[in-house]
Amino acid sequence: MNGNGVLAQTLRWLNDPLNWQGPHGVPALTVEHLGMSAAAVLIAAVVALPLGVWLGHRPRGGGLTVVASNTSRALPTLALLFIFATTGLGFGNRPTVLAAALFAMPPILSHAFTGVREVDPAARDAAGGMGMSAARVLGTVELPLALPLIGAGLRTAAVQVVATVPLAALVGGGGLGTIIVTGFATQRYGQVVAGGILVAALCLAVEAVLAFGQRVLTPRPMRAVAVGR
């Protein structure tokens, strides 16, 4: 056991200015990491948000949504990445962004679905009674009331994506995961630990920023609802 040795190596790696500059330095990798994550969340949101809202808006059906989103937990991200690599999608960042986007869809979808579906029927009825069309009910009543849950879904998805993107390094991609994977490959365990700490710190930071942003963006009367994730 030389845990102390590893700790010293970790600190040395983190304190080495060479690791913090250039195209493979920590800042550059972080920017790449966040860029890939943003792209993945965007793709997932574009597909899953309208679908979830629509499924929730319809009076019936949609039970399958929740089942499908639960089952998707069992599919290993790694499997999808490796399968992508053997197809035309190839290696690196693009397939990783796609895989991360695919895994970000279930939380966005199920949260949007639940948010719209669980809107108080009385509010929906009142809007209908005032002569609003279905589309107006959706836009002015259901969506605003579902917003806290939709936000929670996006937040869950974003944090999950930031945590998934490191796997890109296993298929020749970039981002902060490269520090870990290169460290394992060269048996520099101080670097491995340093990479692990950086990835974990980034995830926690993203989670904190999004939680704060969600709080600020939620209108005060609705804050109590927004606690659930």
Added chain:
Amino acid sequence: MGAPNPWFSWAYVQANRDDITTALTQHVLLTVEAVAIAALVALPLALVAFRHPRLSGLVIGTSGVLYTVPSLALFAVLYPVLRDRRTTVLVGLVVYALLVLVRNVLVGLRGVDPAVTDAARGLGQSPGRILFTVQLPNALPSVVVGLRLATVSTVALVTIGVVVGYGGLGQLMYRGFTSLYRAEIVTATVLTLAVALVADVLLWLAGRLATPWARGRR
């Protein structure tokens, strides 16, 4: 690439039966062991948090923070310290399963109808007795949900163990990836999904058997 690269090949499965069995056994054992250890630790932890509401904020908060840490990062930090591939993966899996379980046990305990607890207290039951004969049985459905969730995500998580070279079926996926052989990746993936599905159904059945009173409700 001139050589055929099928999505599935029976010949591959037969030729690699031993490797597949080894990986599958490794995968299942890791999952069972991780969830069992996590359950053993999670129950007392959740009980303590339930009894002392002040601690529950701490437990939930810490587990939330830990859950945000990606598995790759956790394995990366654990391996250099533990220096054992199997232990690293096992400890990582236990941590994640633990977080899911503690949360669900707490949710279950908190969701018990206060009227039922009051009735038990009115009958003169001690707090300990209420816990074991009223609260825990009533929390059981939620515990089962937690167990299913933890098991299914553990099955998927085992594959990340490839970073330290002990990833069960993930190991086969990785081998298939390095040789760009689709059938191997797909076989391992389908087996992983099958393990998750079987485990989920088994736990669901066990849950139904353990809570006969809850059957009529749904």
